[in-house]
Amino acid sequence: MRLExxxxxxxxxxxxxxxxxDLELPTGRLxxxxxxxxxxxxxxxxxxAGAARPDRGRVLGRPARTAYVPERFPPALPFGALEYLRLMGRVHGLSDVEAERRGARLLARFGAEEHTGRPLARLSKGTCQKVAVVQALLAEPELLVLDEAWTGLDADSRVALDEEVERRVAEGATVVYVDHDPARLAERTDLRWxxxxxxxxxxxxxxGAPVRIDCTGLTGGVAELSALPGVRAVGVLADGGVRLETDEAHSDAVLRALLAEPGAHVRRVSGGQR
Ligand SMILES: Nc1ncnc2c1ncn2[C@@H]1O[C@H](COP(=O)(O)OP(=O)(O)OP(=O)(O)O)[C@@H](O)[C@H]1O
Structure with a gap:
């Protein structure tokens, strides 16, 4: 995608x-x-995000699955949280059943599972912000635009959002974000505008661009894999495999560590250099 x-x-x-x-938005970048x-x-x-049309120039190649958390989320909507997520799911082409399933899982991920039926207008500011975040994550967007999405979230939810962003970037999504905390995802950020x-x-x-290693058959959990030197992100792929992102300087050592595990199979190595 690019802006011209x-x-x-x-x-x-x-x-x-x-x-x-003029800006380029490479895939899989934060x-x-x-x-x-x-x-x-x-x-x-x-x-x-496509929420405003430029008066001049053009935006090319915006992915079909684009999601956006605006700086101000309108909470005065006459819906319960899950009902709102079902409607947003339709916008993203999800069936009601699938939107509810994913919505409930993500609300639980952000500790807001008990608020599924409450009208948005009666939610606290932080809980409302969680719903705003969940609607954007719902459709596994290829482009995710976050305007101060962490603001108002409690500490656990801020960490959860960091992890959700890291996983999506590791899986190839582009995430564009504004946040007032300079430490926010600082280690993972690829580009600054x-x-x-x-x-x-x-x-x-x-x-250097990250090296991506896709593998199956690993017994270690995400935390264990993330602790390997040079590993910048670990994501679980749709088919149950795991994708590790490492800098090029550590990629050989990470590959050796993975292959030393009985039953581990490296399916694909990609990326590197820029
Ligand atoms: N709807 C609007 N109508 C008129 N002017 C606007 C509107 N929205 C923003 N502006 C103006 O456009 C400029 C840029 O605003 P914008 O909100 O994009 O800045 P920002 O960098 O995101 O600010 P902040 O860090 O305070 O959130 C400001 O001068 C603002 O007053």
Missing amino acids: GVGLRYGWRGPWVVRDV IRVQGANGCGKSTLLRVV TVDGGTVAVTREVV
Whole structure:
């Protein structure tokens, strides 16, 4: 996906909040958007997510499965949490049964399982934010746009969201996020977009692209695999296999450690270099 010459302003005489922006969004990358208050981060995220149309330029190749957590989630909707998730599931092409199943699992993941039937308008701010996060994770998006999605979440849920983001990036999703905590996912961030005066400067965080190792038959859990030196992320693939992401300097050692396990089978090694 990419943005070409994108410009946006509020009102036809307003100043350009974003102007002449050209950006690439590589797949399987975590992109942090940063800059001072009011510089246009949320505006840029809305364009990326498709929630705002640029006045100039174009957005090419936005994935069909794109999900977005806006900075302000409208809580005054006349639905219960699970009913709302069912409706959002329909938007993403999920059956009601599947949306409810995934929604209930994700609400539990964020410690909000007892609020499934409560109208959104009567939920606490933090619980409402959990519903906003869950609706975005529901459809396993290929592009996930998070505008301060961690704000208002309790400590366990912030960790859960970090993990959900890391897993999706390891599985090939692109995640674009704004967060006021500079430590948020700092180790995992691939690119930084710094917004200033309507333009965006791009910096690469990682010298080499991660090496991805897909394997089956491992007995170790995610925590154990994550502890291997150089491993940056561990994700469970749809077919039950495991994908590890490591930097290139450690990839041989990680492969050796995996192959030393009885029953382990390395199916595919990809990525590396940039
Ligand atoms: N709906 C709107 N109508 C008019 N102006 C707007 C609107 N939304 C944002 N702006 C203006 O556009 C500029 C960029 O706002 P934006 O919310 O994108 O910044 P931000 O970097 O996300 O800010 P913050 O860090 O405070 O969340 C600001 O000057 C803001 O006042």
